Amino acid sequence: MDRILLSRFQPLNRVLVHDVFNTGQNGWMEIMPNFCEAPDFEESPSIMVKHQWPPVMLSTATFRYPGSHGSLSGQYSLKVSTRPVANPYDQPPAPGSLGHAIKRLSFHHLKRKYLQFEMWFAFTAEQDKVDGTGELPGLHEASIRGFGAGWDLQERGNRYFAGVRYLNAVDGTLQKKWQFIYPSSKDDKDWAYGTDGDWCIKGVDPFWFGRRYADGRHDGYKDVVNGYQPLCYNETDCKINWQYLRLLIDTEKREYVEMQCQDKIFDLQRHPIYCVSPYDRIDGLMNPLVWVETDTQRRVFLFVDSVVISQE
Template sequence: MTAIPGPFRPLPDVLYADDFDRGLEGWTGLIGNYEHSLDSILPEYQDLRPPMLSNATTWDTGTGGSALGTYSMKLATRARRHSLAVGIKRITYPVACPIQVELLFTFKPEASALRLSLADVGAVGVLFDLQNDHQRVMPHLRYLNARDGELVNRWQYKCQTPTFHDIGDSGETVSHFHLSDDGWQDVPGGEQQLCYNEIATKQNWHYLRVGFDLATMAFTAFQCNDRHFDVSRLEPMTMPAMPNLWCMLNLVLFARASVDRRAFLYTDSVVLSADLSAEARRP
């Protein structure tokens, strides 16, 4: 295939390489499960903001574009503390094998105040939503930039399974909210200072890589910029397999506000790759 521009070093088989200059490429908003009425959606899911395309136009310098082109995918929270914006892409996997996601991202608060606003973005993160014949597995990672306006600058993971709730009265639909602010644990050695730059309208792009093995359902790699983190103690969220989700391979990106100002997560491009022949080589 044609070489993918940027710092990407995918596994042998590219499942998709999303360049948002071509559009949203199948990314959409995350909505909670419902039955009979939208009022049955869990309250936490009722105001998740969906993705949009952005050319990063700012009031002071004009259009900045993305890292490698004109458009990025933008997740924008409401101007409300703890508001969430979430984007998801849903596919299925052909083989239970190692997979890897790579992306270029940056985050900023809305430039609605003439100040640094360094601690106005709460968190940005990535997660997989996976299922095999036995269990549903959800590896979560987030960069906790700040909490309630105070800087933290630390990567975290989440393995605590949330409570499931019945939706409707048929007994066929359940829902759980897994993006709450509780239950996150610090990645060992996960402190990292990311380049923010001096004002809210300057964007520096970051490289992120996360590896996961669908056969063992375990993390295999985690890198952000020049830092490689130890994944040996990271655990994913797990739960029993659910109906209708066989071979599910969903990827989720999210942003969380720290204060009453909109938080933005921009993603230039996303590459999801796999090693489809790895299973044949296992001892």
């Protein structure tokens, strides 16, 4: 294992993924609908319209004023973006208001206990216009609703999602706090915004499903205790700063263990991970994913320089 990897990351004993996006896309792609319905490969019926999610791409992080920003590890990073469209926070996400990247993996050491996700990331709104009044009218930090990282997993008879989200803003009001995935809806119908017969069940795809409330609560997430953390957001939207994130879970107990962002470590021990019955044909699923969501009619971006996934 090279010295740069050891100095930038804190991997467990067995490194499964070390993706530096300056060398290519490394199999990360956008989440797309299940085009499986007759007669013309239509989407599975759902309240959520997912065919408007933007594509994932390699980017030099180009902006209007400075040109190419580059990445932490070279010229290219993985860029996850949204479209310039958003619903109020207490409504279901507007088509295109979320962007996702996923790497489709499977376990090859199924019974190891710990699984860890690490990444270096940056986030910003589009540098598209100067508006508003007062100090820094062109700073659109509050346009970013949130971003996160985690997994879609199925192993040893359970399907589950585990991850953390940074809730940055709710309808223009900054929140700056961490949350972890855990559903609190009462049933599948409630999970799908009161819709009968949606294909999704409680606990699956918490980014899109789970009721949202005007005060920032979300039935797909719980607040991390003492999870308030202002992250570096520079003086204009064209300045990005690379930051570190780490999430550790216990796949044996199906519990969260801890997360770290920059030098701050959050204890998540004894928080269970919600599990559902396994799906057909996907035993051993271990799909890491990242996502970003806009809070307003402006595109926002999550840039990922590099990712390490490890097991122990």
